[in-house]
Amino acid sequence: MEEEKKIEDHSEENSYIRIKKFKFIMLIFLLVFSTAGITLAALSFGDEKAATVAIQERKEFSKLYEAFDMLDEKYFEKVDHKKLIDGAISGMVKALDDPYSDYMTKEENEKFQESIAASFQGIGAEIQEQNGDIVVVSPIKGSPAEKAGIKPNDKIITVDDKNIQGMTANEAVLLIRGEKGTNVTLGIQRPENPEMIKMTITRDDIPINTVYAEMLDNGVAKIQITTFSKHTYDDLAVALKEMQSKGMKSLIVDLRRNPGGLLDQAIEIANLFVPEGKNIVQVEYRDGTVEKTVAQSGKKIDVPTVVLIDKGSASASEILAGAVSETSNIPLIGEKSFGKGTVQTANDFNDGSNVKYTMAKWLTPNGNWIHKKGIEPNYKVSLPEYANVSYIDPDKKLHESSASNDVKSAEEMLNALGYKPGKIDGFYDSETEKAVKEFQNAEKLKKDGILTGETTIKLMNKLSEHIQKNDPQVKKAIEVLTKSKK
Missing domain, CATH: 1.10.101.10 (PGBD-like superfamily/PGBD)
Structure with missing residues (x-):
């Protein structure tokens, strides 16, 4: 009743403005709280019968509303309400300080999906954000990035002379990707060299092959897996059959510079090596619940095998390397892996925007969390200095x-x-x-x-x-x- 009296004390025009503002504030409530699982009753205005509004009070949001009202009413120019809301959500995600969590507006998400659809054209490098820098996880084998000399841990400082420090990985990707035949100039900084290197790379078709097999001397087969995509397991099965027909007596699985990819493909491949009934990977949620993926029966590789890893081996590569190492005593050779031990999921909002966030961590069969640590090889072997x-x-x-x-x-x-x-x-x-x-x-x-x-x-x-x-x-x-x- 007190609120009704206040409205009556003003002119009809001012009453309309206050009601309109109240409607907008409730819209913000709907946008914010609907994603938090809070139930709101329907609102009605004007001549419609008013409905009861049941809102769970969240005192921690009072500062957010106060800041919104202050900017909306007192900023020297008219503000864009949508931009403020997008900025608030983006700020929350950035505050997680997690390079694998990100928010995209409707416009950014549309552009990103378009670039994914055309992702077979570009420079071919997996990147991530680290402490405000865009860092290369690994270039794709045979890609323009690899041919140009891009290496794991390279920092990309500029794209076509535009400084990208502070950008998200998605924002950087949208600048780097482009049509076949077009050029992009990257400003690269390497850990061992503070001087920025300029690289002009011609975008091209990105190789879709992910499995490369060759027979070395004495029946040693070497199979390189460059990433885990939709057909990687099937391609590996074909490669193994070919190597067996050529007299394969032992096997080298090369996961160097493999930035990861689809989890199901890594699990299917691990199942070729992990004994039935043993863990392949474990996923642990915030409440302590652990889901275990266990090796099934079926075709198994029974020749002596080793796995090559390096600092560009990440995510799904580390799942495979950890699984075969801990369950099958398959030696790991090379350098310590990248160290990504988290699992992401994405949520689309009704307005077309999207938030990706880390929802769990994955553990090796023995329960080890390799995040930011990497996996140490059994035999540490570095490439010569001139390789860098x-x-x-x-x-x-x-x-x-x-x-x-x-x-x-x-x-x-x-x-x-x-x-x-x-x-x-x-x-x-x-x-x-x-x-x-x-x-x-x-x-x-x-x-x-x-x-x-x-x-x-x-x-x-x-x-x-x-x-x-x-x-x-x-x-x-x-x-x-x-x-x-x-």
């Missing part, structure tokens, strides 16, 4: 008397390939020029001693081939398999 040499922009011209980090990278590459560039100090002297000419001569390129364009691209490609051919992690895997047969 920085990318060189092919558009730059490096010649005698040049001095830069790019020159140092070139010297390290030449030295790794057996050429002699002299002192590796970042200064392009006569010995460096001589080494470049020798390289150009060997590759049938223009012999001018200048490092640019085709010469630069060829040099980086040759180094990549050299790393693969002389891969110490694969060599260690073969050594371990050889010993296991004796």
Whole structure:
């Protein structure tokens, strides 16, 4: 009754304004509380019969309403109510300080879904937000990102000269992805090099193959799984059959630079190695409830096996690596994995916006949580230093008397390939020029001693081939398999 008296004390126009404002506030209640599981009775206004409003009082929201009213009434320009609400929800999600939780407005969600539909075109790199930075988890095998020299743990500082620090991973993805044939220039910073590197990458079709098999010497089959997508298990089954037909006696499963993907695919593949009845993975919820996924009967791989992992092996890769290591004594070789031990889900709102959040954590068969820790390999083997040499922009011209980090990278590459560039100090002297000419001569390129364009691209490609051919992690895997047969 007190509220009715207050309304009567004002003019008809002011009464209308107050009722309209009350309706809007109730709309906010509906938007906020409907997602929190609070029941609201229907409202009616004007000539309609009023309904009883049953609202559970939430004192912690009074500050939110006060801030909204203050901005709505006193900000020097008219505010957009929708933007304020979107900003409030986005702020709540960001306050979780979880790189795997994110909020997208209707417009952002629509753009993101469009980019997912066209995700087979772009640069091909898995990224995530870490402490305000956009960090590469891993490039996809055969993608433009991998060919350009993008590496795990690279920080992307700029996209086409726009600083993206502070952006969410989804916001960054929308800037980086694009149509085949278009270019994007990334400003990259590496842990070992504070100087930002500019990389211009031509977007292309992203390889959809996720399984690559080859037969090495002495019946050793090597199968690389680059990500876990819809058809990965089926593709692996085909690859295994092919390797068996070629006399497979032992197996290397390569999960290096595999950023993860679909959980069900990782579980199906793990079932090939984990004995029936043993845990593959456990999922633990906030109330302490644990769901266990147990290996079923069926086809099992019975040849000696090892698994390769590195800092780019994340999420579903770690589920597979942890499962086979703890249940089947399959050795892990390489470097400590990335360390993502959480499970996400997404919720769509009626207005088309979307929130993704972490809803559980996953544990290894023995109950270990590897989040932010990673999985340690049984045999720690690092790639040689030259495998981490920085990318060189092919558009730059490096010649005698040049001095830069790019020159140092070139010297390290030449030295790794057996050429002699002299002192590796970042200064392009006569010995460096001589080494470049020798390289150009060997590759049938223009012999001018200048490092640019085709010469630069060829040099980086040759180094990549050299790393693969002389891969110490694969060599260690073969050594371990050889010993296991004796």
